[in-house]
Amino acid sequence: MAIRVNPKLIDELETYGAADVQNCYHCGNCSATCPFSKEPFVIPRRSMRNLQMGLEEKLKGTFEPWLCYYCGECSQQCPRGAEPGETMMSLRRWLTSRYDLTGISRLFYRSWKAELAALILVSLVTMVAFLVMGFSLGHGSLGVYAGAGALFPDHLVHILDLALAGLLAAVLLTNAIRMWWLTTGRNRNLHISLWSYVKNVFLLPYHFLFQARYSQCEKKLPWLTHLAIFLSWVTMEVLVILLLERFHSPETVWAAHVFGYLATIGLLGGTIYAMVGRVRKRETHYKHTHPTDWMFLILIAGAAFTGIVQHASYRWLGLDSVANIAYLIHMMFVVPLLAVQIPFSKLSHLAYRPLAMYLATVHTDALASQQAGAAQTEPVRLAA
Amino acid sequence: MEELKIGVFICNCGSNIAHHVDVDAVREAVEAMPGIAIARSYKYMCSNPGQEMIARDIREHQLNRVVVAACSPRMHEKTFRNACRNGGLNPYLCEMANIREQCSWVHSDQLAATEKAKALTNAAINRVRYHEPLESLTAEMCPATLVIGGGIAGLTAALELADAAHQVYLVERTATLGGNLARVDLTAPHLDSARDLLTERITRVRANSRITLMLNSELQSLAGYVGNYAAIIRTKNGSGEVQERKVDVGNVVVATGYQEFDAGRITHYGHGKLPNVVTSFEFEQMLRKGRIETRHGKLPQYAAIIHCVGSRNKEFHPYCSRVCCMTALKYAHELKSANPACYVSDIYVDMHAFGKGHEDFYKTTSEVKTLFLMFEKNERPVVRKAGPNDDCEMLIEVNETLSRERIEIPADLIILMVGMEARADSGEVARLVNISQDQEGWFMESHPKLDPVATTTDGIYIAGTCAAPKDIPDTVAQARAAAARILGKIAKGKIEIDGVFAEVNEDRCSGCRMCNELCPYSAIEFNDQTRRSHVIPAACKACGACVAACPSGAIKGRHFTVEQLHAQIDGVLA
Numbered sequence: 001m002a003i004r005v006n007p008k009l010i011d012e013l014e015t016y017g018a019a020d021v022q023n024c025y026h027c028g029n030c031s032a033t034c035p036f037s038k039e040p041f042v043i044p045r046r047s048m049r050n051l052q053m054g055l056e057e058k059l060k061g062t063f064e065p066w067l068c069y070y071c072g073e074c075s076q077q078c079p080r081g082a083e084p085g086e087t088m089m090s091l092r093r094w095l096t097s098r099y100d101l102t103g104i105s106r107l108f109y110r111s112w113k114a115e116l117a118a119l120i121l122v123s124l125v126t127m128v129a130f131l132v133m134g135f136s137l138g139h140g141s142l143g144v145y146a147g148a149g150a151l152f153p154d155h156l157v158h159i160l161d162l163a164l165a166g167l168l169a170a171v172l173l174t175n176a177i178r179m180w181w182l183t184t185g186r187n188r189n190l191h192i193s194l195w196s197y198v199k200n201v202f203l204l205p206y207h208f209l210f211q212a213r214y215s216q217c218e219k220k221l222p223w224l225t226h227l228a229i230f231l232s233w234v235t236m237e238v239l240v241i242l243l244l245e246r247f248h249s250p251e252t253v254w255a256a257h258v259f260g261y262l263a264t265i266g267l268l269g270g271t272i273y274a275m276v277g278r279v280r281k282r283e284t285h286y287k288h289t290h291p292t293d294w295m296f297l298i299l300i301a302g303a304a305f306t307g308i309v310q311h312a313s314y315r316w317l318g319l320d321s322v323a324n325i326a327y328l329i330h331m332m333f334v335v336p337l338l339a340v341q342i343p344f345s346k347l348s349h350l351a352y353r354p355l356a357m358y359l360a361t362v363h364t365d366a367l368a369s370q371q372a373g374a375a376q377t378e379p380v381r382l383a384a
Numbered sequence: 385m386e387e388l389k390i391g392v393f394i395c396n397c398g399s400n401i402a403h404h405v406d407v408d409a410v411r412e413a414v415e416a417m418p419g420i421a422i423a424r425s426y427k428y429m430c431s432n433p434g435q436e437m438i439a440r441d442i443r444e445h446q447l448n449r450v451v452v453a454a455c456s457p458r459m460h461e462k463t464f465r466n467a468c469r470n471g472g473l474n475p476y477l478c479e480m481a482n483i484r485e486q487c488s489w490v491h492s493d494q495l496a497a498t499e500k501a502k503a504l505t506n507a508a509i510n511r512v513r514y515h516e517p518l519e520s521l522t523a524e525m526c527p528a529t530l531v532i533g534g535g536i537a538g539l540t541a542a543l544e545l546a547d548a549a550h551q552v553y554l555v556e557r558t559a560t561l562g563g564n565l566a567r568v569d570l571t572a573p574h575l576d577s578a579r580d581l582l583t584e585r586i587t588r589v590r591a592n593s594r595i596t597l598m599l600n601s602e603l604q605s606l607a608g609y610v611g612n613y614a615a616i617i618r619t620k621n622g623s624g625e626v627q628e629r630k631v632d633v634g635n636v637v638v639a640t641g642y643q644e645f646d647a648g649r650i651t652h653y654g655h656g657k658l659p660n661v662v663t664s665f666e667f668e669q670m671l672r673k674g675r676i677e678t679r680h681g682k683l684p685q686y687a688a689i690i691h692c693v694g695s696r697n698k699e700f701h702p703y704c705s706r707v708c709c710m711t712a713l714k715y716a717h718e719l720k721s722a723n724p725a726c727y728v729s730d731i732y733v734d735m736h737a738f739g740k741g742h743e744d745f746y747k748t749t750s751e752v753k754t755l756f757l758m759f760e761k762n763e764r765p766v767v768r769k770a771g772p773n774d775d776c777e778m779l780i781e782v783n784e785t786l787s788r789e790r791i792e793i794p795a796d797l798i799i800l801m802v803g804m805e806a807r808a809d810s811g812e813v814a815r816l817v818n819i820s821q822d823q824e825g826w827f828m829e830s831h832p833k834l835d836p837v838a839t840t841t842d843g844i845y846i847a848g849t850c851a852a853p854k855d856i857p858d859t860v861a862q863a864r865a866a867a868a869r870i871l872g873k874i875a876k877g878k879i880e881i882d883g884v885f886a887e888v889n890e891d892r893c894s895g896c897r898m899c900n901e902l903c904p905y906s907a908i909e910f911n912d913q914t915r916r917s918h919v920i921p922a923a924c925k926a927c928g929a930c931v932a933a934c935p936s937g938a939i940k941g942r943h944f945t946v947e948q949l950h951a952q953i954d955g956v957l958a
Contacts, residue, residue, distance in 0.1 A: 002781050002792040007686070007727035007755050022753045025735075025746075026786045049787045052755060058789075080747065 006054030013051060015110040016097075017290045018090035024048050024082035030074035035216055036067055040367055041360065043068055044084040047091055060098050063183045065091040066349075066356030071217040072284025086288045093290065096348050098182065099175040105344040112291030115345065119295060122336040130328055133160075145320035145327075146250050152327060154248045161241050164338060171343040172351045179352060184359055192366045200361050207354040209234070222285065225270050229300070230350075232266030235259050252315065260311075268304040271297050296346045299337040306330035388419040388513060391447040392505065393438055395429035395454035397484055404488040406498040410453065413502045414509065421445045430460050435467040442471030449512045453481040453505045474517035476883060476943060481508035503956050510955030514947045518883030523922050525611040526634035527551065527874045532603055532813070533639035535563020536856060537848025537863040539585040541637045544867035546594040550874060553631050554589065555598045555617055561586045563641050564849075569671035571856060572710035573745035575717065581856070596631075604628060606636065606817050609907070609923035610843030611879045635843045635870045638827060639863065640813055642804040642849040645694030645701070653690065653800055654767045660684075660777050661767060661798045663693075664711060676722050676797070678777065684726060684796035686776050687719050691732040695803030696761055701824060705803035705853040709736045712801050713745055716754040729755045729793050731765055731782060739855065757793065758785040767798060804853040817844050818906050826852045837866040841905065842879075842922070845869060884943040885924035886931055890916045892938035899930035899939065 010021055031037040031045040043064050050058045068088040075085040097106040108115035133156055134140045140151035184190065206212060211230065214223040239247050239260055246253050247260070275297050277286040306329045314323035341347035392414050396402035407425045415423045422445050426434050429452060441447060450473065452464045457480045465475035483501040491497040527550050531542045534556030542552045560566065561582075568578040589595050604616040611634045619627045647655035647663045655661045659679035662670070670676050678684055689712045695705040709732070716728045730749075735756070737746040750756070759765060765782035776794035784791045806825025807813075814821050819839040820828040827846045830838040837845050845866035848859040873879065888899075888908075895915040899908050907923035908930060910916075919930075919939075931941040 002790045004779075005729070005755070005757070005791050005793045007729065007753075007794075010753065020751075022755070023747070023750045025750065025756065046787075053757070053784070053787060053789075053791065055787075055789065055791075080750065 003055055003058070006056060009054030009056055009059075010051060013087075013090055013094055016090040016093040017288060018051070018083075018087050019288065020081055020083050021048060021051055021087050022082075023080040024052065024078070024084070025080055027079060029077045029079065030084040033073045033077045034068070035071075035073075035218065036213070040364065041067055044074055044088045048082070048084055048087055051087065051091065059091065060095070060182050061187065063095075063179070063352075063356040063359055065089075065095060066353050067213070067360055069211075069214040069217055069223070070285045071219055071222065072287075073218060075284045075287075083288070085284060089288070090290075092349065092352075093292070093346075095179075096345070096352070099178045099348075099352070100344055101174070101178065102344075105348075108340075108344050109290075109292065112295075115292060115295060115340065118340050119299070119336040122339050123332040126332050126335040127328060129160075130331055134324075142321045142324055145314050145323045146248055151324045154245045158241075158244045161244065164335070165241055168338060168342050172348065175343070175348065176351050176355050179355060180359065184363070190363065190366050191370065192362055193369075196362050196365045200358055200365070203358040203361055204354045207357040208350070211353070213357060222283075225273055228266040229270035229274075232263035232270065233300075235263040236267070239263070264304055264308060267300060268308075271301045271304065275301070292341075292346050296337075296341055299333050299341070303330060303333040303337060306333060386448060388449060389421040389445060389447050390419050390449040390451060390509060390512060391421055391438070391441050391445065392423040392451045392453065392509065393429055393434075393441075394423070394425040394483075394505070395434070395452065396425060396427045397429075397455060397488075398427065401454070401484050401488045401501075404491055404494055404497045405483060405501045406494065407501075409498050410483075410501050410505055414505055417506075417509065419449075419513070420509070421447055429454050430463050435463065435470070438464065438467040439471035442468065442473050447471075447473065448477065449515065450478040451481060451505065451508045451512050452478065453483045453501065453508065455484040456480075456482045456486075474519075476518040477512070477515050479508045479512040479515065481505045503958070506958055507952045507955030510958075511948050511952040514945065514951050515943070516945075518942060520883045521881040521921050522878045523609075523611050523881060525873055525877055525879050526613070526632050528553065528631065528633045529635045529637060529870055530555065530603070530606075530613070530615050530631065530633040531637045531639060532817075533563065533641055533848070533850070534558075534561040534597075534599075535639060535641045535848060536565045536582065536585065537639035537641070537850075537859045538563070538637065539582075539589055540860050540863035541639060541847055541867045542595050543585065543588055543592070544864050545870060546589075546592045548867075548871050548874075550594065550871070552595045553598060553615070553617070553633065554595055555601045555603060557600070557602050559599050561589065561597075561599075564644075565856070567665055567668055569668050570714060570718065572707075572714040573739075573741045575714065598629075603813075603816055607906075609920045610635070610841075611873075611922065613843065635845065635873065636817055637845045637847055637863070637866050637870070638813065638817055638819070638839075638850055639847045640807060640810065640850040642853065643807045645802040645805050647693055647800045647802050649700065650693060650764070652764050652766045653693065653798070654778075655800060658767060658769065658778060658798075660796060661800065663800050663802045664708070664715075665802070667715060667799045671718060676719060678796050682796070683723055684719075686727050686729070686794040687797045687799070688729040688731060688780055688793055688795035689715055689799045689801060690765060690780070691730070691801045692761075693800040693802045694805070696733060697764075698762055701803060701805060703824060703853065704736060706736070707853065707855045708801035708803060710739070710742055710745060710855070712799075713749040713754075715799055716749050717752065720752045720754070727755065727794075728753075729757055729780075729795070731757045731759060731780065731793065733759060733761050739857070757782070757791070759783060760785055767795075770794070804849055807850070810850065813850075817841065819844055819846070826850070837862055837869055843873075879922065881922045882926070884926045884941075885921040886919045886926065886928070887940050887942060888916065888918050889938045889940065890914065890918065892936050893917055894936050894938070896935065898933055898935065902929050902933050904929065 028045055031042055034043050037043040041064050047064050065088045070085050070089055072085050075083050093109050097109055134151040138153050141149050142151055144150045211227055243256055247256055278289045281287050306326050310323050310326035310330055313319040394407050394411050396407050411423045411425045414420055422441055428434055450468050461480055465478050468478045469475045481504040483504055487497055487501050529545050529552050531538045531552055531554045542554045546552045565578050571578050598617055598619055601617050601619040604618045606613055606615050608614050613633050615631050615633055617629050644665055691712055694700045712730055716730055719726050719728050737743045759782045765780045767778055767780050770776050770779050777796045780793040780795055810825045818841045822828050827850050829836045830840055839846055847863040847866045893916045897910055899917055900910050905923050905925050907920050908917050928941045928944055931939045
């Protein structure tokens with residue numbers, strides 16, 4: 001059965017940041033230079049071709065864009081200026097919007113104004129919620145940061161944290177299942193054993209925590225920067241969600257705070273490095289910046305900066321009211337960052353990437369055993 | 385008969401000959417033979433010292449025959465004939481023995497090769513004894529030229545010749561000038577107008593008093609030989625009357641062009657059945673009218689261009705038509721500029737972007753978002769009508785090479801890039817002017833690389849797409865080259881005719897005319913008054929067909945007499 005070509009798809013991808021895809025004439029230099037392009041995953045050429053031809057179902061069912069970390073070698077080698085690296089990036093955005101059933105992601109990627117409006121709205125809702133919680137429900141006072149009478153008591157914030165974390169995890173899990181369905185579950189030609197799923201499951205935390213594949217790119221600095229931002233963020237989440245009470249206690253708990261300081265340095269340093277890179281546009285992977293990239297960086301930098309102000313004013317200067325205001329603003333950065341960008345935008349890749357690495361291994365195993373099976377059933381050819 | 389003094393010169397050709405042939409043994413073997421005045425071997429006989437040695441020996445030893453045992457006469461016969469002339473000897477008293485291509489290069493046994501070289505040299509010595517001094521002839525060169533075909537090639541050649549102040553007869557079968565190019569809108573890759581290219585030429589041709597323009601005319605017959613052709617031209621005037629006119633010309637430029645492949649021969653494409661499948665020439669008409677639309681008057685949302693229609697396919701023509709790829713890219717540009725919302729699919733086999741500026745043109749066509757889809761050479765897309773729920777008129781199904789997917793491509797308008805083929809009447813033209821055709825019907829050059837405008841008949845030149853598919857720059861270049869070749873001949877004033885040709889002994893000729901029919905160069909004329917045949921030396925190529933065929937033995941091949949050939953055979957067998 002022939003697949004219908006849809007020349008319009010390439011136009012749609014432009015709103016996700018794809019540029020000059022049509023220039024590609026399939027010389028294959030990109031795949032020759034890519035360290036990850038290896039059968040059965042031809043990166044980035046196959047996706048370039050499927051996109052040019054508008055084979056939407058094929059594209060929806062591939063996780064190849066997630067196997068690329070955008071080192072930029074392919075775009076540098078491209079003789080036609082077809083920007084394969086950026087195409088993979090925009091395909092990741094497009095796929096994110098395919099995994100999200102609500103359609104919100106699609107809206108945000110196609111309209112930066114919509115995403116900005118959503119971020120501001122969530123930010124304002126957070127502000128109102130915290131103010132109501134602090135003054136009306138908790139009867140706290142602006143002048144008290146911690147302990148009895150605190151404006152934002154730990155136990156209430158903690159409940160909110162857990163509720164948000166639970167909600168986001170549920171949304172992300174739904175999207176991840178959809179990704180599995182599109183790439184793997186609906187494919188009837190692929191027979192994957194349960195054992196293969198089980199024995200490879202360690203790959204999920206492994207790639208989640210270390211982005212091991214990114215480290216195999218020729219340039220190591222982007223991986224280190226990414227790892228610094230990511231590990232700092234995870235550290236902060238652990239500290240804030242699991243150890244909030246200890247973190248907020250009046251006396252400094254060094255065992256926890258040392259990690260807090262390191263994470264703050266990592267977040268701020270990494271973010272500033274990325275921002276400078278995106279402004280200077282010297283490296284290939286920083287040449288094209290989607291509005292959602294800026295929103296992401298600004299939110300992290302804002303969260304880190306307000307976190308420092310809050311910490312300094314409470315612990316070093318003893319200005320509890322300043323600390324409370326800084327904390328409020330801090331939450332106005334953090335909550336939109338998590339609530340908008342994790343399920344619907346850039347941050348969702350924290351789930352899709354490890355899942356893609358895991359599925360890639362599972363697929364490769366299945367294909368290898370299918371081929372071995374086929375070889376066995378093939379009749380033995382006698383020598384002529 | 386004077387006493388024979390034969391000089392034998394044996395070449396080592398570096399080690400080419402000497403490696404497998406004992407050159408000195410050959411020299412010793414011939415030295416003792418009767419009539420041999422001198423025998424020498426030398427490293428490179430064709431070198432200047434080698435040639436000077438031959439000339440000097442002719443003078444010093446009063447040699448009256450020369451044998452050079454070296455390479456093929458195709459390579460150096462002219463060189464050694466010239467050396468003889470320099471030594472004061474008639475050049476036809478020289479004979480070559482080919483001991484390189486026919487001996488040292490093809491044998492590995494040194495003893496046997498040396499024996500064979502001796503036999504070949506002996507044959508040449510035997511033959512040269514019977515050689516006669518021959519003189520080359522000269523004939524007048526008529527400075528007028530006949531140009532057949534009024535397309536861009538014919539127009540260009542005519543102008544080039546007339547601008548050099550020579551008379552030209554330009555014969556065009558139709559009522560208008562411009563040929564196939566006149567049917568084209570813009571040209572690739574610079575998108576300049578074909579009309580502009582032609583108008584300038586046509587205006588100048590019409591204004592030039594040295595060009596006699598003959599429209600609605602065809603060549604009826606061509607007789608004579610280089611420098612002295614008589615052409616009869618038939619002209620139909622407005623009332624359908626036919627007039628014949630004889631013109632004398634020295635040379636002929638054949639520029640009869642091509643015809644397009646009939647797309648209806650490929651049934652899968654539906655040309656003639658589906659209303660919105662058009663050929664490239666039909667699309668050019670749309671472009672010239674300024675409206676790109678489907679048969680129902682709608683703007684096409686999806687346009688598809690299919691390449692290599694009739695070309696590069698074992699079923700029709702195996703060759704590439706050379707202009708279609710760039711023309712297809714031109715269509716993509718024109719479709720996009722007429723309607724930027726139109727999606728253009730370019731369905732190709734290989735993109736041949738070989739010319740100046742073509743690769744850039746290919747790139748800019750990609751940049752305007754043309755979807756390039758590749759299929760295999762001997763496969764074929766299939767066109768079918770789309771269903772009621774499709775947003776397009778037709779669907780093209782094909783195995784796409786780059787993705788290895790079987791795909792269907794939506795299309796509202798399909799343009800078939802029809803290739804070029806030799807005109808249906810090219811055989812008739814070839815017969816009229818006595819030139820050869822290749823298996824595809826294209827007129828053949830004298831040499832495909834070194835002499836691409838001349839033919840095997842002296843004075844007949846080919847230019848443009850009658851020789852093979854070409855684009856405009858190549859066609860114009862070839863037309864100008866043909867004109868330059870003719871101008872060179874006209875400047876010389878006379879033509880030199882090789883002394884080797886056939887002669888009819890009219891006393892023995894019975895007038896059976898068998899040779900008239902047989903001669904592949906139309907070089908034998910029959911004289912109605914004397915009832916005898918005679919050979920036109922300028923047209924004769926000395927192939928010997930008439931000599932062998934003449935039942936009365938009345939024809940003698942000069943330089944290939946029976947005595948010479950028998951002596952040569954005896955020599956090789958001795």
